[in-house]
Amino acid sequence: MKVALFATCLVDQLCPQVGVSTVEVLRRYGCEVVFDERQTCCGQPAFNTGYRKEAKKFAKRFIEIFEETDAEAIVSPSGSCTAMVKHFHNLFPEQEDWRERAENIAARTHEFTHFLVNVLKVEKLQSSFAGRVTWHDACHGLRELGLRAEPRKILNDLDSAKFVEMPNADSCCGFGGTFSVKYPEISVAILDKKIEGIEKTGADVVVSCDASCLMQIGGRLSRLGSKVRTMHIAEILASQDSKQ
Amino acid sequence: MTQVTSETFDQNARVALRDTQLRGALDNLVKTFGDRRKEVIKTVDDWEGLRNEARRIKDETLLNLDRYLEQFTGNAEKAGTVIHWARDGREACGIILDLIDAHDATNVVKSKSMATEEIHLNHALEAEGVNPVETDLGEWIIQLANETPSHIVVPAIHKTKGQIADLFVEKTGIEKTDDVDVLTNTARKVLRSRFAEAEVGISGVNFGVAETGTILILENEGNIRLTTSLPKIHIALMGIEKVIPRFADLDVFLKLLPRSGTGQRLTTYQSLITGTKRERDDEGPDEVHIILMDNGRSRMLAHPVTRQSLACIRCGACLNACPVYQQIGGHAYGAVYPGPIGAVITPQLIGLKKTKQLPYASSLCGACREVCPVKIDIPALLLHLRAEIVDGESDGIAAETQVKKKLGERAAFAMYSFLWRRPRLYSFGARLSRAFQNTIVKNGKARSGFSGLVPPLGAWTHWRDAPAIAPKTFREIWKEELSKRND
Amino acid sequence: MIDTAAARAEILSSIRRNLAASQPFDAVYHEHHAPVAQPAAIVQREKSSPNLLVQFKENLEAVAGKYRVVSGEQDAANAVQDIVNELKPRTIAVSDSARVDALLNRINTNVRVLKNPSKSELFDCGVGVTEAQYAIAETGTLVLESDRERSRLTSLLPPVHICILDAKNICGTMSEILQIVQNDLSRTVTFITGPSRTSDIELTLAIGVHGPRELHVIVISDETNA
Numbered sequence: 001m002k003v004a005l006f007a008t009c010l011v012d013q014l015c016p017q018v019g020v021s022t023v024e025v026l027r028r029y030g031c032e033v034v035f036d037e038r039q040t041c042c043g044q045p046a047f048n049t050g051y052r053k054e055a056k057k058f059a060k061r062f063i064e065i066f067e068e069t070d071a072e073a074i075v076s077p078s079g080s081c082t083a084m085v086k087h088f089h090n091l092f093p094e095q096e097d098w099r100e101r102a103e104n105i106a107a108r109t110h111e112f113t114h115f116l117v118n119v120l121k122v123e124k125l126q127s128s129f130a131g132r133v134t135w136h137d138a139c140h141g142l143r144e145l146g147l148r149a150e151p152r153k154i155l156n157d158l159d160s161a162k163f164v165e166m167p168n169a170d171s172c173c174g175f176g177g178t179f180s181v182k183y184p185e186i187s188v189a190i191l192d193k194k195i196e197g198i199e200k201t202g203a204d205v206v207v208s209c210d211a212s213c214l215m216q217i218g219g220r221l222s223r224l225g226s227k228v229r230t231m232h233i234a235e236i237l238a239s240q241d242s243k244q
Numbered sequence: 245m246t247q248v249t250s251e252t253f254d255q256n257a258r259v260a261l262r263d264t265q266l267r268g269a270l271d272n273l274v275k276t277f278g279d280r281r282k283e284v285i286k287t288v289d290d291w292e293g294l295r296n297e298a299r300r301i302k303d304e305t306l307l308n309l310d311r312y313l314e315q316f317t318g319n320a321e322k323a324g325t326v327i328h329w330a331r332d333g334r335e336a337c338g339i340i341l342d343l344i345d346a347h348d349a350t351n352v353v354k355s356k357s358m359a360t361e362e363i364h365l366n367h368a369l370e371a372e373g374v375n376p377v378e379t380d381l382g383e384w385i386i387q388l389a390n391e392t393p394s395h396i397v398v399p400a401i402h403k404t405k406g407q408i409a410d411l412f413v414e415k416t417g418i419e420k421t422d423d424v425d426v427l428t429n430t431a432r433k434v435l436r437s438r439f440a441e442a443e444v445g446i447s448g449v450n451f452g453v454a455e456t457g458t459i460l461i462l463e464n465e466g467n468i469r470l471t472t473s474l475p476k477i478h479i480a481l482m483g484i485e486k487v488i489p490r491f492a493d494l495d496v497f498l499k500l501l502p503r504s505g506t507g508q509r510l511t512t513y514q515s516l517i518t519g520t521k522r523e524r525d526d527e528g529p530d531e532v533h534i535i536l537m538d539n540g541r542s543r544m545l546a547h548p549v550t551r552q553s554l555a556c557i558r559c560g561a562c563l564n565a566c567p568v569y570q571q572i573g574g575h576a577y578g579a580v581y582p583g584p585i586g587a588v589i590t591p592q593l594i595g596l597k598k599t600k601q602l603p604y605a606s607s608l609c610g611a612c613r614e615v616c617p618v619k620i621d622i623p624a625l626l627l628h629l630r631a632e633i634v635d636g637e638s639d640g641i642a643a644e645t646q647v648k649k650k651l652g653e654r655a656a657f658a659m660y661s662f663l664w665r666r667p668r669l670y671s672f673g674a675r676l677s678r679a680f681q682n683t684i685v686k687n688g689k690a691r692s693g694f695s696g697l698v699p700p701l702g703a704w705t706h707w708r709d710a711p712a713i714a715p716k717t718f719r720e721i722w723k724e725e726l727s728k729r730n731d
Numbered sequence: 732m733i734d735t736a737a738a739r740a741e742i743l744s745s746i747r748r749n750l751a752a753s754q755p756f757d758a759v760y761h762e763h764h765a766p767v768a769q770p771a772a773i774v775q776r777e778k779s780s781p782n783l784l785v786q787f788k789e790n791l792e793a794v795a796g797k798y799r800v801v802s803g804e805q806d807a808a809n810a811v812q813d814i815v816n817e818l819k820p821r822t823i824a825v826s827d828s829a830r831v832d833a834l835l836n837r838i839n840t841n842v843r844v845l846k847n848p849s850k851s852e853l854f855d856c857g858v859g860v861t862e863a864q865y866a867i868a869e870t871g872t873l874v875l876e877s878d879r880e881r882s883r884l885t886s887l888l889p890p891v892h893i894c895i896l897d898a899k900n901i902c903g904t905m906s907e908i909l910q911i912v913q914n915d916l917s918r919t920v921t922f923i924t925g926p927s928r929t930s931d932i933e934l935t936l937a938i939g940v941h942g943p944r945e946l947h948v949i950v951i952s953d954e955t956n957a
Contacts, residue, residue, distance in 0.1 A: 007718050007719070011718055013674050014712070016716060016717055019718035019722075033726075037667060037719055038667050039667075045660070046657055049653075050630030050634035050635075052635075057665060089763065139607070139610055143614060171567060175607060176606065176609065177607075177608070179606065179608070180607075181704055182703075183254065183568075183604075184703040184706065185261050186571055186572060190567045190571060190607070219708030219711065220708045220709075223709045272933065276934050309746050329739040331741055335738060381931040385932075398934070403932075404933065405932055408932055424937050425939075427937075431940070432939070432941060436854070439941075440850075440854055464940075465940040465942065466887060466927040466940060466941035467940070469921065469941075469942060470887065473919070474884075484746075491913045492909055494909055499905070506930070512923070512942065513921065513927070513942065516912075516919065516922075517918070518918055518919075522878065527877065527881055536739075538742045543749060544749075545752075545753060546750075546752040546753050547752075547753055547756050548753060549756075551753060
């Protein structure tokens with residue numbers, strides 16, 4: 001299957017390894033991956049802060065670029081960015097033609113984990129990871145895209161990894177985009193509760209499908225001097241640690 | 245009492261976060277109500293189906309609100325109820341004062357009603373020399389303490405047993421105790437004597453049935469039954485959105501509201517009141533008055549996204565699920581309605597100008613939407629309000645929306661929009677940031693001076709290490725290596 | 732008295748105006764949200780057990796209500812006698828139900844029985860005895876209709892409420908009861924599920940606030956194996 005990668009601006013600039021892992025894993029399972037270098041951002045920061053005029057411009061650009069690909073699927077390693085694409089139609093209340101175009105793009109856009117489990121229907125994972133891992137349900141992935149069983153299936157299937165469920169896996173990490181800097185004290189209070197949950201699992205690594213959550217959680221873990229690392233699920237899958 | 249407002253939400257939140265005893269009470273609330281709700285939902289075969297049905301009923305009602313209100317009025321009046329209409333809180337207070345005056349009443353008892361809180365009724369009555377006593381235990385506690393409720397369902401949740409005991413010692417003269425039964429019994433004794441003398445009873449309304457002109461009021465304590473049967477006059481304040489079409493529709497809401505609100509299958513008492521007594525010496529009040537109040541509600545009908553605000557059945561489940569409310573409690577919102585629902589209806593009720601922080605006080609996690617029994621999409625509402633704030637427009641919202649434009653933020657987003665839609669400028673920006681990041685950030689922490697200069701950076705790095713811009717961006721790696729290796 | 736006719740006109744007009752303004756947005760909104768369909772048949776039921784009496788008992792006791800089942804009027808009177816002997820109230824208030832009257836006539840007590848108590852007398856009564864017109868098995872709820880029996884205050888003011896219930900009046904679900912009571916709807920219908928309670932102080936449960944702190948239900952059933 002031909003896949004157009006939607007890397008996201010966050011991955012591009014701050015954690016490119018996630019993008020690299022995504023490409024590696026998709027290729028491992030037989031996909032041809034293309035990356036349109038014109039892509040930049042889906043406009044989520046603007047949309048979430050109320051700047052719809054700007055968000056609309058980003059949406060139009062995204063739609064125009066990705067309409068040109070002949071790939072069957074657009075895949076992204078970000079739950080929140082995928083959710084944004086699925087919400088593009090909200091930006092065109094008076095333009096039926098753009099709404100239709102937005103729907104078409106949205107229908108072909110998939111979050112990475114969902115794509116692996118539900119579209120490629122990968123049965124046997126070719127990944128292994130040594131360590132104790134726990135999963136954080138990123139809010140958009142969980143509540144907008146319905147991802148709950150898919151990442152757990154993947155993590156449970158990993159060779160030699162031990163998966164431990166966090167008591168508050170589906171609680172917000174407190175990021176929320178600009179919320180994290182508009183109301184930092186509240187953001188961090190919410191975050192510390194999440195970290196309490198992570199610590200209860202005794203995990204070495206906390207995994208998620210959203211780089212923004214990982215940035216929030218990772219930033220606090222390192223500030224607190226914790227040994228716990230954050231990894232994106234694509235990175236875990238790309239890993240072939242103790243593979244024979 | 246100093247009035248905390250939503251204009252200082254950020255400061256209020258900071259104060260709340262430092263209050264360890266409040267945080268403890270909130271932890272208790274979240275755990276207790278969370279667990280109870282999870283368990284009690286299992287006692288229904290099709291919880292999702294119930295939610296869908298409830299939302300469908302609410303949508304049907306709201307799209308025909310005028311018709312259902314007229315039907316309700318006609319049927320209620322047929323049964324002897326007097327229906328009054330109030331455009332705003334001031335009018336509603338006026339009507340209530342008028343009724344109290346007309347009967348020369350001085351002894352007024354009140355049961356819990358968020359609508360009466362919304363219009364600051366007690367304040368208006370006290371200003372005219374009428375001293376209503378709250379009879380719901382939680383409301384009575386905060387009345388004694390001269391405070392406002394911090395939760396829609398459990399108004400005194402922010403107070404410890406010890407604080408309540410001290411309050412009772414001061415106001416009722418009992419001996420200090422930490423026995424909850426003794427405290428409850430004290431309230432019963434004191435309020436019972438007020439009930440015995442009560443001339444007017446004021447209540448709220450949970451649901452008004454158009455088909456029969458019936459009002460339904462739910463409770464656990466019994467004070468609503470007393471308030472609505474002992475005094476000669478019963479006045480019920482009802483928001484216009486509380487009407488539902490049919491008597492049979494009550495079943496759906498009676499299954500959803502207690503479970504969502506307190507984790508019970510059913511609250512102890514439901515009173516279904518249709519008009520006044522048939523015979524003179526039947527039990528119950530001589531007069532039943534219902535005030536249908538707008539106070540900003542009809543405006544919310546102007547857009548499908550805002551219209552769903554009116555589906556709210558005031559269960560409080562969204563508060564219990566909200567990670568923000570869980571950390572700061574209700575008072576920080578500085579408004580009558582706190583939590584997620586408060587953050588979306590307060591700006592609509594009193595205007596965006598004074599409440600513009602509230603729609604931003606959310607991480608948009610969606611936990612509220614998940615637990616809402618009528619499936620209100622609160623995140624969509626928050627986003628809608630944020631867009632209104634940025635646009636300074638006022639469709640469907642109070643006239644007071646001249647929100648000052650936030651120049652720094654607007655400039656930042658204008659720049660982001662310009663640069664980031666141009667891949668070459670975007671890449672150049674990335675390379676620049678990468679080159680200068682060590683000047684600004686060291687070991688994850690902002691270098692002195694820069695946290696002030698770039699507020700978001702300071703806000704981030706005060707508590708969290710800042711991520712570094714990678715030595716090579718993904719697109720650079722792609723160009724150099726990955727694109728060449730296609731399987 | 733303030734005449735609110737003008738307010739009424741303005742509010743209704745505001746509703747209509749705002750609904751009209753919403754229409755252009757509604758069509759687009761409904762592309763992604765389920766449209767308003769015709770009302771579905773009300774089917775929602777709780778998980779229920781086949782035996783209504785058993786189900787009622789379980790649910791009543793789950794909310795701290797006290798349950799007793801008897802097979803006839805004399806047994807019912809004995810049950811009331813037991814409770815009265817234990818509680819030793821100074822006065823007992825009764826509703827205007829003929830059945831309750833007959834029951835109280837059968838019991839042997841020195842306690843004063845008030846047949847048509849005034850409000851102030853009710854405040855001082857130790858026990859109130861009424862019937863319930865119906866009950867709901869799925870929640871352990873009693874249903875009192877004001878037009879059938881004068882029980883509103885007798886079931887509320889005294890700290891103990893004894894309620895006589897005929898087993899054949901126990902229905903399975905709330906929705907059945909709503910249908911029944913709507914047919915010739917009383918001015919006040921009261922649903923009672925256990926004694927009064929609150930969790931307002933630190934979420935600690937306290938039983939017995941403004942309403943009765945004890946609820947005794949005596950079910951008169953023809954079946955002897957209950």
